Amino acid sequence: MTVQETADFLRTLDEVLILTHVRPDGDTVGCAAALCRALRGMGKAAYLLPNPEITGTYEPYAASLWAPEGYVPQSVVSVDIAAPNLLPDNALPYKGGICLAIDHHGSQEFFAARTCLDADAAACGEIVYDVIRALGASVTPEIAMALYVAVSTDTGCFVYTNTTARTHRIAAELMDCGIDVGAVNKALFRTKSAVRLAMEARMVADMELYDNGRVVVMSIPLSLCRELHATEADIEELSSLAALVQGTDCGITLRELKPGRVKISLRTGPRVDACAVCRVLGGGGHKAAAGATVEGTMDEVKAGILAAYREVVG
């Protein structure tokens, strides 16, 4: 569906429930909060399904919008969700009944009745911004801030290769709505806890290089998290660290979610299609940033992703 068709469809809805994805990031939370507030501004009932995995970083944007227990929606909308296996457990009852998915992942699986997909958008927040404008809803400072969080986090604050002139124009228009992004930028991109700094130092000290240094593998075993008493907020976005190392264009981060279950994150340059590599292991995402969650020990999963890299990149 086009942005205009999506807006027209949203206009027909009421008593909406908005779904965010597992391990929610700034894009899914920001999109959900902005869309929810815009729908409310049009006089509709709208809530977010509480996401039990949300961290303190993004909770302030969502907490006041959580659906009360027992809320029975008429319509269920998902934002920034590429596949049904990225739904949190408490969203599973709605799995077959999602009437609209708004997303920007090339790996979108079209699980909803209708899909508004723009795989060229740096963030789902860019699409939701256009949808809200097409709705004619007023972009309040709270909506602008939620969308700024969405757009800035998915572009690493306008540094990743997905950033376009359109991304900068949207950021300018959101700032014109009277938001002060200084404190948000500082909190999201310019603050590191002592625990996080220690984790980064250990990940760097223990990193492994492959393919003549073009591939860097960093690991976040459960033992490291326990040793440093790391919270989820300390670990957030650590998957971008591996791609920083000079000479690499394929940063692989392995995070042990629980014994025998590992989340893989890839951040790549133009030479490596991260989505294609992760697809080999059942994952997906974007060309320059993708992921997969697989069963196995850290060593088994490392061997698996390196084999997938060789299979795709040659």
Place this chain on the structure above:
Amino acid sequence: MTVQETADFLRTLDEVLILTHVRPDGDTVGCAAALCRALRGMGKAAYLLPNPEITGTYEPYAASLWAPEGYVPQSVVSVDIAAPNLLPDNALPYKGGICLAIDHHGSQEFFAARTCLDADAAACGEIVYDVIRALGASVTPEIAMALYVAVSTDTGCFVYTNTTARTHRIAAELMDCGIDVGAVNKALFRTKSAVRLAMEARMVADMELYDNGRVVVMSIPLSLCRELHATEADIEELSSLAALVQGTDCGITLRELKPGRVKISLRTGPRVDACAVCRVLGGGGHKAAAGATVEGTMDEVKAGILAAYREVVG
């Protein structure tokens, strides 16, 4: 002078020499390169004074524009230079004869015959962009790229508090000129050498906290640079590291330039006026980012800057 007056004045010039500041950053180099190319595009002779301290990071933007030996300019223009003591040694012969300074530092000392100052501009590159547009010069991809480097480096890629909606709009317009910023962003903001990662780890391990953790002091002694065989490019922009630490809003970096001479860099939040603190020691800059270069041992200079902090902040 206004932007229009500056453009009108530049139109009258020919055989121009453009000066950049000591330890040249992306803003001074990008502004100089863009202005030089724009003037050449108008059929004028224009060169940059070779800056012996330029690093490999910024050299590609300037190297082909260096003035040949013996070049005798009719007019000398400085960009992003706040005070005469920031002129490189080889610029000193021109000190009394600078006909125009284009700058964005609140601490500008008005050393030139004419000054185009906008202390609200995040980067001098924003002013130079407006001047080039007022000149009616065409913004070629090479000019756009030089200005993108200027604007992005002075805003930490749109993350620092100096970033405004205008900054984002200029970035969008520059990207519309057909430049691919992906590789530049990766090189400038998403690449760290192994030496740099090791330096950061040491600076973090050895950091000192003051004023209940609100002040973080990090040090780059000559001994550390020698031990890690650090080049100037490994050290560039390291002064933003101290302000990352959670709980601080005053990051102080002390870099030993040579025995007995220390460069102080401050990166601060709204509570601390970095420029006011650095002024106590004869330096200057912006409210959120300022510096000073002073004589003394690392310990003496540390005591001096902490005393200046207490004097200004109380």
